[in-house]
């Protein structure tokens with residue numbers, strides 16, 4: 001039924017006949033063709049914590065700019081005969097911790113009617129994620145701006161990407177070979193090993209030569225030498241925090257959010273009970289941003305989160321980086337505003 005409707009709708013669309021659902025969309029955007037239509041692909045909005053959700057900050061800002069908002073979850077998106085659609089819902093947001101959104105279904109709508117789509121689904125970076133990027137890439141070909149660019153979401157693996165900037169990094173090795181990693185650990189002493197597709201501090205191990213669990217950890221994390229992982233020299237300055245630096249349209253936000261490990265852990269991830277505090281960027285932080293930002297811009301990565309420990313870049317987050325809310329609050333910034341200033345200028 002849905003497909004039959006889409007087919008007739010598309011033919012009519014091709015014939016230039018005004019459509020019932022087009023009417024719905026234009027009504028929802030105040031019938032003003034100048035109103036930007038911004039879609040968001042995200043995990044269920046009912047489950048977010050508004051006070052620390054960067055996607056929510058982006059939505060509030062888009063709405064403040066009078067964009068019409070459309071909500072999708074990854075499972076709502078589908079491609080039919082070369083065109084991408086989604087079961088969309090018109091979205092309204094409110095900066096309120098108990099009642100923060102309203103949704104009104106508008107049916108299956110083509111993504112090419114949207115000006116902007118924020119792809120903000122959280123990892124896991126699995127095949128489902130990759131297929132979603134294929135669909136978004138198809139919509140991008142017909143002129144919808146997808147943030148971040150789908151191809152780059154696939155290409156810029158959050159752990160591997162820093163290999164493009166070895167001048168900013170401590171010694172590291174990406175390998176599936178336990179014996180190579182073991183050699184690396186022997187050479188560098190205290191190290192971490194981590195999966196290439198983790199987030200939120202998942203499966204980040206500290207290891208050292210004398211660790212009686214070293215073999216077991218390497219077997220487990222490489223799935224018996226069948227999956228490459230990252231080994232990195234341990235950076236002692238982690239005690240001074242893991243700094244999240246947001247790079248927006250190629251420009252660093254001047255303050256980073258330093259995240260400190262909670263009691264009994266070494267991982268600075270807020271998801272693992274860490275705490276945070278804003279700090280101004282150091283000269284070295286700015287230098288690292290200068291190294292990385294042009295590459296991000298080139299790849300259409302308009303919103304990225306660099307993790308810097310001490311003087312060293314340790315990760316570049318591109319899928320769904322966060323920390324806008326905390327930095328906005330502490331320093332009176334409007335980071336999502338910075339993002340949309342750039343995006344709106346590009347759309348002109």
Ligand SMILES: Nc1ncnc2c1ncn2[C@@H]1O[C@H](COP(=O)(O)OP(=O)(O)O)[C@@H](O)[C@H]1O
Nearest residue numbers: 199200201202232233234235242266267268269
């Ligand atoms: N090379 C390192 N030296 C010291 N601590 C590290 C290192 N790499 C990661 N960590 C710790 O593990 C946490 C998570 O690592 P990270 O590489 O950022 O992966 P994730 O994607 O899980 O956040 C960091 O916040 C930090 O506390």
Ligand SMILES: [Mg+2]
Nearest residue numbers: 200201307315
């Ligand atoms: Mg991290």
